[in-house]
Amino acid sequence: MSTESRGRVVGTLISLLGAGLSALVWFNYRRDIRRARERISVGSRIVDTPCGPVEYGFAGDGPPILVVHGAGGGFDQGLEIANPLVRSGFRVIAMSRFGYLQTPLPVDASPAAQADAHACLLDALDIQRVAVVGASAGAPSSMQFALRHPDRTAVVVLLVPAAYPSHIEQRPGGAVPPQSTAVVKLLFDTALKSDFLFWVASKIARHAMIEVLLGTPPSVLENASAEERARIATVLNHIQPLSMRRLGLLNDVSIVRSLPRYELERIAAPTLIVGMADCLYGTYSGSRYCAEHIPGARFISYPSGGHLWVGHEREIMDGIAGFLRSTA
Numbered sequence: 001m002s003t004e005s006r007g008r009v010v011g012t013l014i015s016l017l018g019a020g021l022s023a024l025v026w027f028n029y030r031r032d033i034r035r036a037r038e039r040i041s042v043g044s045r046i047v048d049t050p051c052g053p054v055e056y057g058f059a060g061d062g063p064p065i066l067v068v069h070g071a072g073g074g075f076d077q078g079l080e081i082a083n084p085l086v087r088s089g090f091r092v093i094a095m096s097r098f099g100y101l102q103t104p105l106p107v108d109a110s111p112a113a114q115a116d117a118h119a120c121l122l123d124a125l126d127i128q129r130v131a132v133v134g135a136s137a138g139a140p141s142s143m144q145f146a147l148r149h150p151d152r153t154a155v156v157v158l159l160v161p162a163a164y165p166s167h168i169e170q171r172p173g174g175a176v177p178p179q180s181t182a183v184v185k186l187l188f189d190t191a192l193k194s195d196f197l198f199w200v201a202s203k204i205a206r207h208a209m210i211e212v213l214l215g216t217p218p219s220v221l222e223n224a225s226a227e228e229r230a231r232i233a234t235v236l237n238h239i240q241p242l243s244m245r246r247l248g249l250l251n252d253v254s255i256v257r258s259l260p261r262y263e264l265e266r267i268a269a270p271t272l273i274v275g276m277a278d279c280l281y282g283t284y285s286g287s288r289y290c291a292e293h294i295p296g297a298r299f300i301s302y303p304s305g306g307h308l309w310v311g312h313e314r315e316i317m318d319g320i321a322g323f324l325r326s327t328a
Contacts, residue, residue, distance in 0.1 A: 029199050036240040044075045046102055049120035051113075055096040055103045056121060060086035063328060064127050066118060066145075067094040070136030070162075071252040072213070072239045074101040080234070081135055081159075084317035090324065093130070095121055097138065099248030109251050115144035119152060131155035131324055136283070136307065137162045137252040140259060143290075146267045155327050156271040156294075157320055160279055160307055162252075163286035164261045192249070198242045209236060215281035216306025224310050232308055259286075264293035270327040271297040274316055279307045298323070 044057040057075040065085060067078040078094025086092050098114055099105035106113065118141065122130060131154045134142025139161030146153040192198060202209050207218040214236060221229055239245065271294045275287030284301070291299035300319060305312050 025200075029196055032199060033195050033241060036238075039238075040074065040076055040101060040241070040244070043079070044096070044102070047121065047124045049117070049124050051117040051120035052106055053102070053104060054117055054121045054124075055101055056093060056125075058091065058093045059083070060089070060091045062089045062091050063324070064091045064093060064130045065324070066122070066130045066132045067092055068118070068132065068134040068138030068142045069094065069097060069100070070138050071256075072242075072245055072249055073097075073138075074245060074248075076101075076238060077235075078135075078138075080238070082133065084314070085133075085321055085324075088317075088321040090131075090321070093121070093125065093127070097141070097248055099251050100245050102244075103248075105247045105251060111140035111144045111255060112148065114141035115148050118145050119149050122152065128152060129154050131157065131327075133157040133159065133320070134161060135159040136281070137256055139163055140255060140262075143262050143264070143267065146269055146271075147263060150266075150268055153269040155324055156267060156269050157323070158271070158273045158287070158290060159316075160274060160276055160281070160283045160309065161287055161290060162256045162259065162281070162283060163290050164259045165285055165289060192242065192246065195241050195243050199240065202236060206236070211280060213239075214306070214308055215279055215283075216308050216310060217278060217280065217304075220278070220304055220306050220310045228310050228313060231313060232310060235308060264290055265295060267294045270323075272320065272323045273297055273299050274309065274319075275299065275301040276305045276307065276309055277301060277303045278305065281307050283307065 044055050046053050046055050055075055057079050059079055065082065067082045069078040069081065074096040075094045079092060082092040082094065095118070096103040098109040129152050132142045132145055136159065139158045140163070142156060142158065143163070146156050210216050210218050210232065214232065216232065221232060273287050273291045275284045277284050287301070288299065291297045302309070302312055309316055
């Protein structure tokens with residue numbers, strides 16, 4: 001066989017191999033995205049309220065807790081966050097916030113409007129008074145709920161809250177958090193534009209996604225238990241289908257970039273705040289600030305664990321359950 005013939009054969013084999021790999025990638029993506037859509041197609045209901053349609057899920061029995069999910073979430077994320085509280089004997093109600101899954105994004109998607117939508121959901125469920133657990137970007141509307149509907153707020157729990165002045169915090173040594181760099185813009189211009197690109201990024205750049213999107217140093221996972229590593233993997237994987245969360249995520253980014261100071265001194269409900277010093281979203285200063293200005297607030301902090309409190313899941317959830325019982 002001539003050199004030219006051998007070249008053509010090699011070229012053909014390479015092309016076939018490339019086509020085969022592309023087909024395998026596409027097959028795996030279609031399988032995973034189908035499973036993601038099937039997962040969120042069950043476990044929730046939609047209720048029409050004066051504040052618009054609101055999707056929600058619920059689990060457990062006992063005293064009610066309204067769980068307000070963070071960026072990239074939905075009712076499913078809320079239920080997953082609060083699953084330990086369900087096991088501790090509480091009834092969890094978790095909505096999809098504005099722009100997430102089947103809750104539409106209204107013209108006014110501010111934290112104040114979202115807080116009123118929380119109240120509208122409670123009206124529809126005939127629940128007068130609840131404990132409110134707000135995680136990350138769910139914290140602004142949770143605080144607004146306590147301010148706008150104090151008679152309905154039994155307890156406030158803020159987990160690594162997006163709160164003034166956390167959006168301007170810098171990391172030790174003066175380094176700007178990754179979320180403030182061009183990395184985030186690149187992420188929004190590429191991986192966050194489609195389910196497929198996000199899926200590919202989660203496969204080939206998992207550590208970068210954990211750092212930039214989940215605000216957690218990958219190094220904290222190195223010594224974490226298998227259970228904790230599995231929890232973080234679930235959080236990342238369950239952002240899919242991204243296309244059904246993108247509007248809410250973009251709205252959250254816009255809100256968090258310019259959070260004002262709330263009238264924290266007017267929050268009368270017993271309050272527990274959890275902060276992580278190495279959170280790459282820079283939420284620690286906001287956590288501490290809220291604890292210093294909300295009357296009687298209790299502050300629990302950890303030096304490491306990142307935005308997803310890696311290594312402290314059981315301790316934190318047990319602490320929240322205990323706090324809720326002590327303030328009942």
